[in-house]
Amino acid sequence: MSDLNRFRYTMESCNHCGQCKWILPHRMSGWDFAEVCPIHSHFGFDAYSGQGLINIAREVMEGRLERTDELAAMVQTCAGCGACDVNCKSVRDMEVLETIFELRRDLAETGHLPDACRRMAENVSAGRDPFGVPQAERFSWLPEDFREDPEADVALFAGCSAARDPAPVLAAMKILKAGGVPFRLMTEDERCCGAALWRSGQQSAAEKLVRHNADAFHRAGIRTVVTVCGECFGAFRSIYPRFGETEFRSVHISQIAADLILQGRLSFRRDLPPLTVTWHDPCMLGRLSEEYVPWEGEIRSYGLHVPEKHWNRGEFGVYREPRDVLAAIPGVETREMTRRMEEAWCCGYWSGLADPECAAATAGERVREARAAGAEVVVTSCPFCKTALSGGTDPLPVVDLAVLIAGRLA
Amino acid sequence: MSLPKAVYEELEKVVGSRNISDKEYVLAGNRAQTPEIPVRHRSADAIVLPGSTEEVAEIVRICRRHGVRYVGTVSGGIPTAYATEENTILIHFKRMNRILEINEKDRYAVVEPGVRHVQLYPEVRKRGLSYTAAAVGPGGSVLVNIACTGGDHHNQYGSSRPTRYLLGVEMVTPEGEILRTGSLEAGAGWFCPESAGPSLRGIVKGYSGNAGHIGIVTKCAIALDRCKGPAATRTEGVSPHSRIYMDDECSRVYVFNYSSIQDVGRAMLALGESEVGATVQKYFYLPLSLMMTSSANEFWEKWDGFRKAFPMPLVVHLAPHSVREREYEEKILFDVVRETGGVRLPRELERWWEEHMDYFMIVSRLQSVLRLGGSWLPIKTGGESVRHLCDIGDSIREFIHDFTDTGKIFDAPQNYQIIPMEYGHFASFELLFMWDRTDPNSFRYMQEFCAASRETDLKHHAHSMTAGGYGRAGEALGRLYCDCHLWAGRIRHSFDPDFDPDA
Numbered sequence: 001m002s003d004l005n006r007f008r009y010t011m012e013s014c015n016h017c018g019q020c021k022w023i024l025p026h027r028m029s030g031w032d033f034a035e036v037c038p039i040h041s042h043f044g045f046d047a048y049s050g051q052g053l054i055n056i057a058r059e060v061m062e063g064r065l066e067r068t069d070e071l072a073a074m075v076q077t078c079a080g081c082g083a084c085d086v087n088c089k090s091v092r093d094m095e096v097l098e099t100i101f102e103l104r105r106d107l108a109e110t111g112h113l114p115d116a117c118r119r120m121a122e123n124v125s126a127g128r129d130p131f132g133v134p135q136a137e138r139f140s141w142l143p144e145d146f147r148e149d150p151e152a153d154v155a156l157f158a159g160c161s162a163a164r165d166p167a168p169v170l171a172a173m174k175i176l177k178a179g180g181v182p183f184r185l186m187t188e189d190e191r192c193c194g195a196a197l198w199r200s201g202q203q204s205a206a207e208k209l210v211r212h213n214a215d216a217f218h219r220a221g222i223r224t225v226v227t228v229c230g231e232c233f234g235a236f237r238s239i240y241p242r243f244g245e246t247e248f249r250s251v252h253i254s255q256i257a258a259d260l261i262l263q264g265r266l267s268f269r270r271d272l273p274p275l276t277v278t279w280h281d282p283c284m285l286g287r288l289s290e291e292y293v294p295w296e297g298e299i300r301s302y303g304l305h306v307p308e309k310h311w312n313r314g315e316f317g318v319y320r321e322p323r324d325v326l327a328a329i330p331g332v333e334t335r336e337m338t339r340r341m342e343e344a345w346c347c348g349y350w351s352g353l354a355d356p357e358c359a360a361a362t363a364g365e366r367v368r369e370a371r372a373a374g375a376e377v378v379v380t381s382c383p384f385c386k387t388a389l390s391g392g393t394d395p396l397p398v399v400d401l402a403v404l405i406a407g408r409l410a
Numbered sequence: 411m412s413l414p415k416a417v418y419e420e421l422e423k424v425v426g427s428r429n430i431s432d433k434e435y436v437l438a439g440n441r442a443q444t445p446e447i448p449v450r451h452r453s454a455d456a457i458v459l460p461g462s463t464e465e466v467a468e469i470v471r472i473c474r475r476h477g478v479r480y481v482g483t484v485s486g487g488i489p490t491a492y493a494t495e496e497n498t499i500l501i502h503f504k505r506m507n508r509i510l511e512i513n514e515k516d517r518y519a520v521v522e523p524g525v526r527h528v529q530l531y532p533e534v535r536k537r538g539l540s541y542t543a544a545a546v547g548p549g550g551s552v553l554v555n556i557a558c559t560g561g562d563h564h565n566q567y568g569s570s571r572p573t574r575y576l577l578g579v580e581m582v583t584p585e586g587e588i589l590r591t592g593s594l595e596a597g598a599g600w601f602c603p604e605s606a607g608p609s610l611r612g613i614v615k616g617y618s619g620n621a622g623h624i625g626i627v628t629k630c631a632i633a634l635d636r637c638k639g640p641a642a643t644r645t646e647g648v649s650p651h652s653r654i655y656m657d658d659e660c661s662r663v664y665v666f667n668y669s670s671i672q673d674v675g676r677a678m679l680a681l682g683e684s685e686v687g688a689t690v691q692k693y694f695y696l697p698l699s700l701m702m703t704s705s706a707n708e709f710w711e712k713w714d715g716f717r718k719a720f721p722m723p724l725v726v727h728l729a730p731h732s733v734r735e736r737e738y739e740e741k742i743l744f745d746v747v748r749e750t751g752g753v754r755l756p757r758e759l760e761r762w763w764e765e766h767m768d769y770f771m772i773v774s775r776l777q778s779v780l781r782l783g784g785s786w787l788p789i790k791t792g793g794e795s796v797r798h799l800c801d802i803g804d805s806i807r808e809f810i811h812d813f814t815d816t817g818k819i820f821d822a823p824q825n826y827q828i829i830p831m832e833y834g835h836f837a838s839f840e841l842l843f844m845w846d847r848t849d850p851n852s853f854r855y856m857q858e859f860c861a862a863s864r865e866t867d868l869k870h871h872a873h874s875m876t877a878g879g880y881g882r883a884g885e886a887l888g889r890l891y892c893d894c895h896l897w898a899g900r901i902r903h904s905f906d907p908d909f910d911p912d913a
Contacts (some may be wrong), residue, residue, distance in 0.1 A: 012847070013784040015444050017777045018485035022528050022549035026645035026652040030536070031509050031529040044459045044504045045431060046486060047439025055442035056435055071435050090649040091777040093706050301846040302782040302820060303706030311705060315648045342648050 002106040004061035007099040009299045011058035019091060020050035020084035023343055033338040033369050036083040038346050038362040048077065050084025050096040057103040072112035075104055076354035079362070080199045081283040081346030086314035093303055093311065097288075104201030116353040117200040124205060129160040129192045139187045141166035146173075149182035155222045156183045157236075159229040160192050161383030168383065171406035172228045172253045178409055179260035183226065189216035195235035195284065199350065210243045217248050225250045228402050230382035233318070234284025241292040252285060253402050254381060258321040261328045267410040274331040277399075278375035279322050280366065280389065281344035282382035287314030314342040322381065322401055329408050335373040345369060347380075347388035363388040367396050379404055413455040413499065417476045421458055421499070424468045429459040429505065440486060440500055441493070445784030448853045451492040454481070454500040461505045463580060463588055463628040469501060470626070471586030482626045484523050484551040501626065503551070510629065512537060516601045517634040518577055523553040523627065532643070540637035542575060547776045557614050557630045558623070574832075577603050577631035579614055584624055584905050589613075592631075600631035624901060638731045650704060653765040659733055663763040664743060666752035668722045671824070675800035677724060677750040682796075682834020684746070686739045688729035692803075692828040694842055695720055696821065697779040702762065706781050720755060722824050725763065782820070785847040787856065788840045789863055790826070794872060796837045799828050802872050806841065809862040818855035820844040 021037045028034065035041045039048040046052045053075065059065035078100060085097035107113065120130035128134050141162060156176065162169045176183050194209035217225060225248050227233040236250035260266045281287075293310040300306055319341040326334045339345040348362025367389055370378045378389055381401040389398045413421075413432060422430050431437075432455060441453045455478075460466045473480045479498040483491040493500060507524030514537050521530060528548040534540060546555050556576050578594035578601070591610040593602035603611050614623050638660040646653045668674045674692045681687050699716035703709040726743055730736040747754070766775055779786060790802065803826050813819045821843035830837040843859065845852040868886050899911030 009783075012443075013445055013780075014442070015446065015777075015780050015784045016442075016486040017547055017780065018487055018526075018549035019547060019777055022526050024649050024652070025528055025531075025548045025643070026647070026649065026654055028528040028532045028548070029642070030532045031525070034526065034529045040504075044429065044502070045436050045439055045457060046502070047436045049439070051486075052439030055440075056438045058442060059438045065434060065438055070433075074435055086649060091775055092781055301848055302710070302844070304710055305705075305707055308707050309705075313650050315651060317648075319648065 002102055002109050004057055004099075004102050004106055007054075007057065007095055007102055008061070009303075010094040010096065010099050011054050011061070013092065013094055013303075014051055014054055016046075016051055018051070019087050020096060022087070023339060024087060024090055027338060027340065027343045029338040032372070033345070036087060036339065036343060036345065038079060038081065038348050038351065038365070039077050039358060041365070042358045042361050043077075047074075050088060050100070053078060053103065054096055054099045057099050057106075060103060060106060067107055067110050067112050069112050069114075072104075072107040073114045073354045075100070075107060076114050076117060076200065077351050077358050079283075079346045079348055079350040079359075082288045082314065083283075083343065083346065086287045086342045089311060089313040093305070093309075101199065101201065104199075105203050106201075108201035108203075113201065114354045117202065120196055120200065121202045121205040124192065124197065124209065129163070130196045131160055131164075133160065133163040135191070138163055138190065139185065141170075142185070142187065143170075146185075148184045150184065152182040152184045153221055153223040154181065154183040155186050155217065155220065155225050157193070157225050157227045157229075157232055158185060158190060159227065159232045159383070161229055165383060165386075168228045168381075168400040168402045171400065171402035172226070174406040174409065175253060175257055175260070175266070175402060176226070179256070179265045181256065181260075184220070184222075186216055186220065186222075189213075189220070191216075193229075193232040193235040193239075195231050195239060196350075198235070198239050200353065206239070207243055210240055214240060214244070214246065214248075222248050224248060226253060226256060227251070228253050228381065228400070230282030230285030230289075230380075231384055234282075234289045237289045238284075238292045238312070242294065252318050252321070252381070254285075254318060254322040254325055257402075257405055258324045258328075261325060266405075268329050268408045269410050270330045272331055272408055274333065275377060276333045276335060276375055277326060277377045277379045277404075278335050278337050278370045278373045279326060279340070279401075280337070280347065280370070280378050280380040280385055281317070281319065281322075281341055282380055282385050283344070283346055285322075285381055286317035286319055286344055287342045289317045290314065317342065322379075325401065325405060326379065329405065332404075332408075335375050337369045337373045337375075339369065347382075347385040349384040349388040352388070359388065360392055364392045364394075367392060367394065370396055413478065413497075414476070417472065417478060418456060420472045420476075421456065421469060424465050424472070425458050425460055429461070430456060432456040440483070440502075445780075445847050446787060448847070452494055452496070452498070454493040454498050455496075457500045457502055459502050459505045463506075463582065466501065466506075466626055466628050467582045467586045467588055469499075470582050470584065473499065474584065474586060482523075484554055485526075485549060487546070487550065506628065509533060511600070511631075512539075512634075513601070514539065516599075517636065518601055518631045519634055520578075520600050520629060520631045521552050522629055523551055525552050526550065527552055527555070534634055535637065535639075535643065536641045538637060538641070539634040541632055541634050552632065553627060553630050556632045557627045575633040576611075576614065577601055577633055579603075579627055579631075580629040581614075581625045581627045584902075588628075589625065594631075624898060636731075637729070656764060659736065660730055661764065662728050662736065662740075663760045663767070664726045664728070665720070665755045665760050665763060666724045666726070666747050667720050667755055668724055668750075668752050670751075671722065671800045671803045671828075673750045673752070674722060674724050674828070675796050677746050677752060678796050678828070678830040678837070679834045680746045680750065681726070681743065682830055682832075684742045685833055686728070686742045686746075687726045689725070689727040690830050691725045692826075693723050693725050694825045694827045694840070695723060696825040696844075697776075697842060698723070700778040700781055701766065701775040703778075706783075709781065717822060720759070723755065724752060779842065782844055783847055785852065785856075786842060786844045787860070788842045789860055790839050790841045790867065790872075792872075793831075793836050793838050796828070796830050796834055798872065799837050799839045802839060802867065802870060803828060805866050805870050806863075809859075809866050812862070813855065813859050818845070818852075819859050820846070 194206035198206035233252045290312040295309045348359040352359030378398045441451045482501045503523035506522040510520040512519045578592040639657040644655040826841040903911045
C-alpha cells in the first residue's frame with residue numbers, strides 16, 4: 001500500500017529555493033536551455049515542478065487536497081525524468097522523485113489514473129506487453145537462423161520495443177557476436193521489465209513482472225543481463241532491488257561495447273562518410289540508473305539519518321561509456337548539448353500518457369537543443385526517447401547507439 | 411476562497427486562458443508551508459502569468475477596480491512572497507524572462523523579473539563582463555536580487571552593493587501606471603539611476619512588508635563590470651561533485667584564520683584603503699562546513715573538526731586583470747595579513763573555494779545551508795561601518811550561549827559574516843542560525859533568539875534587521891532606525907483611504 005507519510009521529511013524540508021527547476025551552474029551556457037523541468041517550462045505554474053508536486057503530495061497526505069482523476073492526470077504530465085531530484089540533491093538530502101512516485105501510487109491505488117496508464121496494466125493482465133503486443137509475438141522478429149549459446153550465463157534482454165523496432169536488439173546481437181561474447185535470449189520467459197507500470201504508480205502490477213523476470217533469470221542461471229534499452233537498464237538497477245536482492249548484474253550495451261573497444265575486440269570501418277552527432281542521455285540510463293539501496297530508519301533532528309542512508313544523486317549514471325564509444329568510431333564527431341549527463345533534458349515521452357501536447361513540446365525543445373549544438377543526428381539508447389525525438393514537425397534523424405555501432409563495424 | 415467569476419474572466423482576457431488558473435492543485439503549488447515559518451501560507455485565489463509590463467499594469471488595474479489584493483513572485487524563495495489575506499492573486503513572472511539588452515559599451519544589462527542568474531551570468535561572461543549578486547543561488551531572479559533586496563533601515567536602502575548596481579527601472583504603480591526612473595524616464599536609455607528633478611532612486615526599497623516598495627518592478631537595468639577571464643566557464647565532473655575552474659591568472663582565493671574579530675576588521679580596513687580584493691569576507695564557517703560536505707550525516711561527522719580548523723576565516727578573492735596586477739595585490743594582501751596577525755590556511759581549502767564558489771552568486775552550493783532540515787534564518791542583516799560591525803560580531807557571545815548550550819538553536823559564537831564594501835567605507839553583516847523544526851518549541855526559541863539579538867544590538871547602538879523587530883527597533887532608535895515605513899504608510903493611505911497609516 002502507498003504511504004506518503006514515508007516522505008514527510010522531504011515535504012516539510014522544501015524551502016522553495018527553485019533549484020529543482022534551473023540548470024546547475026557547472027552546465028550553464030546562456031539564457032537558452034537553462035531550464036531542467038519540462039513541465040515547469042511548458043505549463044509555467046510552480047505546481048508543475050518538483051517543488052510543486054511535493055507540495056501537492058503533502059496536501060493529499062494531509063487530506064487538504066482531494067484525490068481526483070484530473071489531479072492524477074496532472075501528476076502524470078511529469079515524465080518522471082528526475083532532473084528535479086538530481087538538482088535538489090546537489091545541495092539537499094531530500095527524495096523529490098520518490099515522493100512524486102509515491103503520490104502516483106497513492107492516486108493509482110485509490111482509483112485515479114489516466115486511461116492510457118490503466119490500459120498498460122490491462123494489457124499485461126491479458127498476456128500482452130504494456131503496449132498491446134501479445135506475448136506470443138514478442139520475439140517474432142527473431143531471425144530463423146539465430147543460434148544462441150545455451151550454456152551462456154549472459155542474457156540479452158530484448159525489451160518490449162523490439163517488437164516494434166527490432167533493429168537495436170539485432171544490432172546488439174551483432175556487437176556481442178563480433179566481440180565474442182556468448183549470450184542467450186529469454187525467448188520463452190522474458191516479460192516487460194515493468195518500468196512503465198512502476199513509474200505510473202501501478203506498483204503491484206509492476207511487481208508481478210519484476211518477480212517473473214527475476215525468477216526466470218534465476219532458473220536459467222543468468223548472471224548478467226545485457227540491455228539495449230535505457231528504460232530496461234534503469235528498471236533493473238533502480239526498481240528491481242525494491243522487491244528483493246537481485247542475483248544478476250545488469251549491463252548496458254554501451255558499457256560492453258566500450259569494454260570491447262578498449263580490449264581491441266571491436267574494429268570499425270574507416271570508409272564511411274563523417275557524421276556529426278550529439279548524445280542524448282536517456283534518464284533511465286543516466287541519472288536514474290544508480291542502484292537503489294533500500295533504507296529503513298529514523299530521521300533525527302537536523303537531518304541526521306540513522307542508520308546512514310545511501311543517496312542516489314545521479315552522479316554515477318552511465319554517462320561516460322556511450323561518449324567513449326562514439327569517440328572511438330572513426331568519422332563520428334560528437335557535439336555536446338548544454339543539458340547533458342545528470343542535467344540532461346528529458347525527451348518527454350512519458351508525459352504523453354497524460355498530455356501529448358506537453359510531450360511534443362518537450363521533445364521539440366530537445367531537438368532544438370541538439371540542432372543548436374550543431375548535430376546532424378541525435379544518438380540515443382532508448383526506444384522511447386527515439387520515438388519522442390523522431391516525432392514533431394521539424395525532427396532531426398535519431399539513431400540508436402547499438403545500430404550506429406553495428407553499422408560501422410569492420 | 412475563489413475569485414469572482416467576472417474578475418477571473420477579466421484577468422483571463424489579459425493573459426489568455428493558458429496563463430491563469432484557480433485550480434486547487436495549481437494553487438497548492440504555491441501555498442505550502444516552508445520550514446522557516448511554522449504557519450501554513452494562505453492560498454491565493456488564482457495565479458496569473460503575465461507576459462509583459464502592459465499586462466501587469468492591466469492586471470493591477472483590474473485588481474484595483476475590484477478590490478483584489480495581489481502579490482508578485484518569481485521563485486518563491488522569499489517566505490513572504492505568498493498570499494496573506496483572502497481575495498489575493500499571485501502574479502508570477504515565469505513568462506517575463508527576457509534579457510532585453512546587454513550593452514557592452516555602457517556596461518549594463520536590462521532584464522525582466524523571470525531571468526535567473528544561470529541565464530544572465532554566462533551571457534555577460536561571453537562579452538567579457540560580470541556583475542555582483544547577493545547570495546541567492548543560481549536559480550534566483552536577477553531583478554529581485556538586485557532591485558528588491560534590502561533591509562529595513564536607512565543604511566540598507568540603496569547602499570548595499572547589489573542595489574548600487576541598479577540603474578534604470580520600470581515599474582507598475584498601485585494605480586496601474588507604468589513608471590520609469592533614472593535616465594530611462596528622460597528617454598535617454600537605461601544607463602543611469604538618476605534623472606532630473608527629485609531622485610526616485612529610493613522608490614525601490616526592499617522585498618518585504620514595511621521594508622518593501624510599492625509597486626511591481628517589471629524591468630530593470632543592472633550595471634556590469636569588466637571581467638578578465640574565459641568567455642565560458644570550464645567545469646569538470648558530475649553533480650554533486652562538480653568543479654568550476656576560474657582562470658588562475660585572474661581569479662584566486664586566499665583564506666586566512668584569525669584569532670580576533672578586531673584583527674579581521676583591521677585587515678578589512680587596510681585592504682579597503684589599498685583598494686585590494688574583489689571580495690573580502692569574514693565568512694561564517696557553519697555554511698562553509700555544510701557546503702564542504704555531501705550529506706547531513708557527513709556534516710555531523712566532520713562538524714567539530716571544521717569548527718576547530720577555521721573558527722574565524724577571512725576570505726579574499728583577487729580578480730586582477732594581469733599577472734603583474736595579481737602579484738602586486740598579493741604582495742599587499744600578504745603584508746596586511748602579516749601586520750594584522752592572520753595565518754594562511756592550507757592551499758587545498760583555497761582551491762576548494764576557487765572550484766566551488768565562483769563568486770557571482772556564492773553559488774551553486776549555497777542551498778547546502780538548508781540541508782539540516784531547512785529551518786534557518788539570517789538575522790542582523792544590515793549595513794554599518796566595519797569597526798562597528800566587528801563590535802557587533804563580538805557582542806554575539808553575550809547572548810548566544812544561552813541558546814546554543816541548551817540546544818534551543820544550532821549555531822556557534824563566531825558563525826557570522828561581515829562583507830566590507832566600497833573599499834571598507836561600510837560593510838554588511840549576517841548572523842545565520844538554525845533550529846530543529848521537529849521540536850514543537852523551536853519557533854518560540856527562534857523568536858527568543860531574535861529578540862535577544864535585537865536587544866544586544868540596541869545596547870550596542872546597532873540597528874540591523876532582525877525578523878519581527880521593526881517596531882521595537884523603531885521605538886528605541888526613532889528615525890535613526892528608519893522612517894521609511896511611516897512614509898510608505900502615508901503613501902499607501904493616499905491610494906487607499908481605508909488604510910490606517912498609524913495602525
